[in-house]
Amino acid sequence: MKRWGGIVAAVVLAIGGWSAVVAEDGETDTAASIESLTSLQTAPEALEAVAVPKTPQPQWYQDQVAAEQAAAAAAAQAAAPRATGGGRTIGYTVSTKGVTSSNLAEFAAQANQTLNDSRGWAQLGFNFQQVDSGGSFNLILSQASQVPSFSSGCSVQWSCRVGTSVIINDDRWRYGTTAWNNAGGGIRDYRHMVINHEVGHWLGHGHATCGSPGSYAPVMLQQSIDLQGCKFNPWPLSSEMWSGR
Numbered sequence: 001m002k003r004w005g006g007i008v009a010a011v012v013l014a015i016g017g018w019s020a021v022v023a024e025d026g027e028t029d030t031a032a033s034i035e036s037l038t039s040l041q042t043a044p045e046a047l048e049a050v051a052v053p054k055t056p057q058p059q060w061y062q063d064q065v066a067a068e069q070a071a072a073a074a075a076a077q078a079a080a081p082r083a084t085g086g087g088r089t090i091g092y093t094v095s096t097k098g099v100t101s102s103n104l105a106e107f108a109a110q111a112n113q114t115l116n117d118s119r120g121w122a123q124l125g126f127n128f129q130q131v132d133s134g135g136s137f138n139l140i141l142s143q144a145s146q147v148p149s150f151s152s153g154c155s156v157q158w159s160c161r162v163g164t165s166v167i168i169n170d171d172r173w174r175y176g177t178t179a180w181n182n183a184g185g186g187i188r189d190y191r192h193m194v195i196n197h198e199v200g201h202w203l204g205h206g207h208a209t210c211g212s213p214g215s216y217a218p219v220m221l222q223q224s225i226d227l228q229g230c231k232f233n234p235w236p237l238s239s240e241m242w243s244g245r
């Protein structure tokens, strides 16, 4: 009681000044009032010490931050001046790794069609040309089991890009993938997609996600694995039409 009286007195004191000091229990206790006043004055520091618990940020908050960062990065990329090939020729070699079953001449011809198609990276002003040696990148049709020989990050299941090696999985080239086929995609479009996707990596692109279900997938979405509710799309979206080369 004495303590609460002191606190009340201190509050009154703080509000009304010394003349208004009357303790709750009827006695005037200047010493107790001053002591309580002191503790009130230090209270904010004490509150500060206990009011900022170091708890992990909730998942929804982390997701929100990640989404905002992704949006900001996309906006910055959209605003950045886009590299244009200006008709620049990009030479690339075509070769095989291991034992492949696909028709190599058809592979080379279709890859070249894709690369120079007006719906693809050629929009940037690049002219892709197959060369015998000394290309800027190497387009490699690889036996599925040999794909990981390029990097431990590559899988026997998928195609891959490692440095200047753009590696197309022979099984995927022949059969597409379950996700793609189930979504009604044809094999020629799958081949467009996989060439655009892996060469997209070489141009400097990372992976993208499905922006909104029902819309066309970015070509840099891993459409071979999961369309994430997007519609399959073999070609780069206009928002992806940039190059780091």
Ligand SMILES: [Zn+2]
Residues within 6 Å of the ligand: 197, 201, 207, 222
């Ligand atoms: Zn990829």
